[in-house]
Amino acid sequence: MANLLWLQGGACSGNTMSFLNAEEPSACDLVTDFGINVLWQPSLGLELGDQVKEIVEKCISGEIKLDIFVFEGTVINAPNGTGEWNRFCGRPMKDWVKELSAVADFVVAIGDCATYGGIPATAPNPSESVGLQFLKRDKGGALGEGFAAKSGLPVINIPGCPAHPDWVTQILVAVATGRAGDLTLDEFHRPKTFFSSFTQTGCTRNMHFAYKVSTTAFGQRKGCLFYDLGCRGPMTHSPCNRILWNRHSSKTRAGMPCLGCTEPEFPFFDLAPGTVFKTQTVMGVPKDMPEGVDKKGYIKLTAAAKGAAPAWAEEDIFVV
Amino acid sequence: MSENPEASITQEQRQAYIDKYGLTPAEAGHEMLIQMIEDHFAEGLETEVEPFPETDREFGALLDQLRPLSADQLREKLVISGWLLQPYGEDQMRCQECMYYLVHKRWCDLPELDLPAKPEWWCRLWRI
Numbered sequence: 001m002a003n004l005l006w007l008q009g010g011a012c013s014g015n016t017m018s019f020l021n022a023e024e025p026s027a028c029d030l031v032t033d034f035g036i037n038v039l040w041q042p043s044l045g046l047e048l049g050d051q052v053k054e055i056v057e058k059c060i061s062g063e064i065k066l067d068i069f070v071f072e073g074t075v076i077n078a079p080n081g082t083g084e085w086n087r088f089c090g091r092p093m094k095d096w097v098k099e100l101s102a103v104a105d106f107v108v109a110i111g112d113c114a115t116y117g118g119i120p121a122t123a124p125n126p127s128e129s130v131g132l133q134f135l136k137r138d139k140g141g142a143l144g145e146g147f148a149a150k151s152g153l154p155v156i157n158i159p160g161c162p163a164h165p166d167w168v169t170q171i172l173v174a175v176a177t178g179r180a181g182d183l184t185l186d187e188f189h190r191p192k193t194f195f196s197s198f199t200q201t202g203c204t205r206n207m208h209f210a211y212k213v214s215t216t217a218f219g220q221r222k223g224c225l226f227y228d229l230g231c232r233g234p235m236t237h238s239p240c241n242r243i244l245w246n247r248h249s250s251k252t253r254a255g256m257p258c259l260g261c262t263e264p265e266f267p268f269f270d271l272a273p274g275t276v277f278k279t280q281t282v283m284g285v286p287k288d289m290p291e292g293v294d295k296k297g298y299i300k301l302t303a304a305a306k307g308a309a310p311a312w313a314e315e316d317i318f319v320v
Numbered sequence: 321m322s323e324n325p326e327a328s329i330t331q332e333q334r335q336a337y338i339d340k341y342g343l344t345p346a347e348a349g350h351e352m353l354i355q356m357i358e359d360h361f362a363e364g365l366e367t368e369v370e371p372f373p374e375t376d377r378e379f380g381a382l383l384d385q386l387r388p389l390s391a392d393q394l395r396e397k398l399v400i401s402g403w404l405l406q407p408y409g410e411d412q413m414r415c416q417e418c419m420y421y422l423v424h425k426r427w428c429d430l431p432e433l434d435l436p437a438k439p440e441w442w443c444r445l446w447r448i
Contacts, residue, residue: 212448214419216429227419227447278376284413284447302448303417311424 002067002176004030005059005100006041009086009093010120010129011073014162015111016043022165023247030169036176039064042072053089060099068175069104069149071097074113074120074129075142085127094142097132101143105151106175107132108158109189110168115157116188116264117141123270133157133189137264151180157189161261166243167194188264190237198291199258200226200233202241203250209234211309212302218255218277222316225257226290230277232260232268234290329392337392346391350426350436356394357435361405365395369402372444382445386432394435401433402444415439418446 008016020027020043030036040047040055047055059066075094076086083092101107109132112118116136120129130141133155139145141155148154156175158167171191174183184192200206208215208224215223225231233241236258240250251258257277260266269275280287289298329344337344337356345356373379385400397403407414415421416439420430428437430445 212419213422214429216420217431274376274380278380279447280376281379281447283372283374286448299411299417299448306417306421306423309423314422314424 001035001037003037003039003059003065004068004070004172004176005039005056005066005104006070006072007056007088007093007096007100008042009071009073009097009114010076010127011111011113013043013072015072015114015160015168016041018160018162018165019110019168020165021246022169024166025169025173027165027169030172030176034173034176036068036172039066049089056089056096056100060103062103066100066104068106068108068172069100070108070110070172071114071132072110074117074127075132076120077128077130077142078126079128081128097142101132101147101149101155104149106153106180107143107147107149107155108171108175109133109155110158111163112159112161112261112266115155115159115190116266118161119267119271122267131157134264137188153180153183154185154189156183156185156191158194159188159190159262159264159266160238161259161266164240164243164245167191167239186237190262194239194243195237195262197237197239197242198234199236199238199240199250199252199260199262200290201239203233203252204241205252208313210305211313212305213309213313215255220316221255222314225252225255226279227286228279229257230259230275230279231257232263232288233258235288236260236263238262328390333395334392344392345394353394353436354438357398357403358405360395360398365398367399367401367403367443369404369408369444372402379445379447383432389432391434397433397435404442405438405440406442407440408442408446413442413446415441415443415446417448418442419448420445 040052058064075097077083078085083094086093109115113120114132116131116134117129120127133141133143135141158171186192205224213223214227215225216228226234233252244250334344373382389396415437420428422429426436428435
């Protein structure tokens with residue numbers, strides 16, 4: 001039996017909604033098959049007010065062993081570092097977060113807000129939001145760079161806006177069943193098993209990427225979304241096209257550009273107008289190249305690919 | 321298309337196309353449009369090649385100018401997009417390498433232009 005407590009800071013509840021859609025394993029499987037005891041969860045918990053406070057206090061005092069502390073949303077520090085804008089059970093949430101993290105065996109940050117600050121931490125960041133152990137790419141966050149949970153692991157970051165439900169449940173199962181030692185984390189504390197490949201890995205539009213045929217308007221089923229519509233699939237680490245959403249699709253498969261939501265910088269370009277669904281270029285050449293590709297190589301590749309592109313690459317080849 | 325009077329072809333311009341080709345650009349097919357474009361340049365058409373849109377804001381501003389134009393406003397499309405019938409710049413940029421160019425259809429797929437083009441042509445909306 002592993003006790004799990006889930007709290008929420010500056011959040012939209014999107015990760016909770018995502019979590020409830022998990023299938024392999026499902027949220028119910030966590031309880032029935034993997035022995036996870038959910039002490040409380042903001043959308044699922046039956047307790048209210050003082051009853052919740054009692055659970056949380058017992059975790060901090062050690063009366064209830066806290067195996068896994070899950071946090072969704074940013075840690076809010078406004079106004080002026082007090083955290084008063086996000087009060088929970090009578091005090092700033094950021095104080096609960098620090099104390100619970102100190103007693104938990106594992107701390108898991110779910111979603112881009114809890115991991116790196118996400119949209120709330122975008123400039124000018126009025127809520128003074130931070131992630132648990134990062135603010136965008138900078139180490140530190142609410143718990144500090146040197147933080148390690150009692151297990152010895154730093155915060156385990158499962159980013160995404162939202163995180164895919166099965167990434168969440170699979171990591172929770174690994175931790176709850178004593179297989180945390182199998183987890184290796186990348187420099188941004190993401191489990192490598194999910195975040196070593198790219199969103200582009202498995203994308204059904206890869207042929208169009210290879211032959212440099214662009215999607216030029218929403219709704220088109222031909223073409224690659226990278227060249228014009230701002231898709232960040234070639235430089236975003238996620239398994240969105242390997243572990244499909246709702247088990248059968250993904251943003252790019254549905255014609256929606258990847259927004260890079262599993263990367264610390266998300267949302268990119270501080271959401272300046274015209275940046276979200278538009279590939280940013282300098283003199284016609286993309287500012288952000290596919291990872292590992294330089295400008296010279298990109299230009300050469302483009303010339304070769306366009307020259308070799310077959311006629312079918314210019315057609316909508318998808319069928320219902 | 322648009323209520324904007326500048327965003328529609330004048331009767332005079334329409335008649336000139338009909339007198340010369342028997343139809344307007346909106347009614348013309350691939351080869352006829354190529355002919356119309358080449359004829360515009362042969363008649364001395366000068367397009368706004370500079371400034372090249374260096375940022376996406378500038379690029380978007382050009383698209384905003386093109387979007388209200390009707391399919392008959394071929395001349396305006398060519399002028400605003402900085403269309404040329406040869407490669408441009410030090411790097412000899414040309415349609416062939418542009419992301420919007422469909423090499424088999426020999427067509428510019430940028431919705432705001434939506435015109436036939438030859439591989440050696442170029443315009444300032446070029447991007448790769």
